[in-house]
Amino acid sequence: MQTNLADFIRDTQEGQEADAILRKCVHCGFCTATCPTYQLLGDELDGPRGRIYLIKQVLEGKPATEKTQLHLDRCLTCRNCESTCPSGVNYGRLVDIGRGIVEKQVKRPFAQQLIRTALREILPRKQVFEPAMKLGQAVRPLLPRALQNKVPEARNPGRWPERVHARKMLLLDGCVQPAMSPNINAATARVLDALGVQLIVAPRAGCCGAIRYHLNDQDGGLDDMRSLCRARRENFCANQGSV
Ligand code: SF4
Ligand code: SF4
Structure with a gap:
């Protein structure tokens, strides 16, 4: 997958790591077959390929939204998707990087912050x-x-x-x-x-x-x-x- 990371992340260690992971993904979608949230919800954005795309957009400078955060929140981080990826995409690491960045960009509602803190x-x-x-x-x-x-x-x-x-x-x-x-x-x-x-x-x-x-x-x-x-x-x- 071609990438063009934004200035805020391009030269950081996380940016370089994420870039290398993203470039391995060929968007074949084999991973969706083993993703429990995709199986349950049937939405591309609730599967690994969709989430990879959302993370890529954020890393390329598109502001994250509550919707981006929701789809990343729904990921169980079970990494089952990695077991069927023919390209060896390290999705688990990518989603950690993506979540960290999205968290800084999207403020959660107060009630959600309270529950998460508890x-x-x-x-x-x-x-x-x-x-x-x-x-x-x-x-x-x-x-x-x-x-x-x-x-x-x-x-x-x-x-x-x-x-x-x-x-x-x-x-x-x-x-x-x-x-x-x-x-x-x-x-x-x-x-x-x-x-x-x-x-x-x-x-x-x-x-x-x-x-x-x-x-x-x-x-x-x-x-x-x-x-x-x-x-x-x-x-x-x-x-x-x-x-
Ligand atoms: S199986 Fe691997 S290469 Fe194919 S879309 Fe999923 S993460 Fe990308
Ligand atoms: S880590 Fe689990 S829930 Fe998240 S995208 Fe991969 S298979 Fe789906």
């Missing part, structure tokens, strides 16, 4: 999210149906194996999942135990950064990723290299 600040903080989820589960029967659907019933995590194995694996506990579905990590630990591998939870690992990053707080997401790497390193040292 999600960004509450979800990655396990010490806040976990009690909030417990409270939600306790009053679940009294909640309106729309809210009930968002609060899963409380689950018993099940037994965590106590056997010690020479082979160990480090588990990043995560932020949201242990509160919503504590049974998943415990079940993983039991499966690995049966295979002779001990699962160890990395203390203080926190959020992997995906929540903030995908809510377009890219700096906050990167900070979370750095903390995670530090926790991972500390844990590795504490286990004397056995993990």
Whole structure:
């Protein structure tokens, strides 16, 4: 695909990266076949090819609009589209760059800003999210149906194996999942135990950064990723290299 990036981005690192990605795309549309949002909504702009085109327009200087933002917001960043792209287009990176730029150009309505800030600040903080989820589960029967659907019933995590194995694996506990579905990590630990591998939870690992990053707080997401790497390193040292 031919590109002609605007002055504001052309000579930046992100601009050069985006330009190289865009130039690989031949607009064949194979990727739309594996895009869940395209399958669901049937709109070209809710598929990878359409989104690539929207990002290209913004990078070439066309001002982003609320519509541009909406179609980029709807992308799940699942990167399934990359699996069917014959040209190896790194869509995931391109959409991150595009979203960052669109976020600076399009001001979100106040209510949306409020929700996004709440999600960004509450979800990655396990010490806040976990009690909030417990409270939600306790009053679940009294909640309106729309809210009930968002609060899963409380689950018993099940037994965590106590056997010690020479082979160990480090588990990043995560932020949201242990509160919503504590049974998943415990079940993983039991499966690995049966295979002779001990699962160890990395203390203080926190959020992997995906929540903030995908809510377009890219700096906050990167900070979370750095903390995670530090926790991972500390844990590795504490286990004397056995993990
Ligand atoms: S499959 Fe790849 S090359 Fe074809 S339109 Fe999609 S991203 Fe572009
Ligand atoms: S990342 Fe997922 S949702 Fe987004 S365009 Fe690709 S396949 Fe579709």
